Amino acid sequence: MDGLLLVNKPRGMTSHDVVARVRRILRTRRVGHTGTLDPMATGVLPVAVGRATRLVEFLMAGSKTYQASLKLGEITDTQDADGQVVERREVPALTQDEVVSACRGFLGEITQIPPMYSAVKKDGVPLYRLARQGIEVERAARSVYIERIVLHSLNLPFVDLEIDCSKGTYIRTLAHDLGEVLGSGAHLTGLCRTRSGSFLLDECISLEDLSEDARPGQAPGFLKLVDILRDCPRLRVDNEGAARLSVGIPPLIEQVGVSACREGELIALVLDERLLAVARYAPARLQEKRGDFELLRVFPEAAAA
16 A cells, blocks of 8 residues: 555644554554644644655655744743743734734744754754753754745734745744744744645545545545655656666656656656656766666666556
8 A cells, every 4th residue: 555645633643643543544554754743733744655655755845834823922831832831921012014024024034943842853862852851952043934924813912824834844933933023922822734745734634534445546635656746747758768667777868758857857757657766857867878867766666567
């Protein structure tokens, strides 16, 4: 069984909990998620099954969209509602224009310091384990990109936002930092990921609706291997190119059903609705007699079928 299951993660479960539940329901061990959601968060969690686990790194790279709810006036040790309140402040009579102006200051490339209650590791130890022991360590700042922040509602002390951002963005930290700019402090009270890459919340299935006989391409929210990399051009390989791929040799450009590709572009190579390989177009490699494509993932059993 090979495919991508689009799960609407419920509140209160970790991403690893979801993986464990999928393993039990589908009775398969080879399962992995494509990007952690905090226990408090809900929404789109793509879960790879079988050979789809080999595609996880390509799926994690996409941007995300979140619906976030903040409460001003309270700062917590986890930066969200699951933590303990460590400071309370007065909430000024903020206007929508003032909140929108503060949000604009976070657009573009920004740096974030990962929260102590996170899965980031320090010397091999997850930060959240240190935090539970009352230990705080220095963390390196990370660059992330905020493409869009929309203010949906302002009902003090509560603020509802929609955020488009790069992978690796901590919405908890964004809420905390926005609270500092507004002067009131803030923490995250609700979070729903409505998009991960090209996968939307409307496509997802709940764990309660997932049955043990679900199969990729047949059950709702369960994509076949060949349909997973839908953001990439899908190029059809001829029989000669498939034969080369079956033994791990990149195809030539004339063995692929296009006249030209963009150099460095990520490509899905397919034949008869089977994913044969994921590759990058690399014409310079031809000078080394290594073919026109740099193979990143090959599924030789599909190529030989």
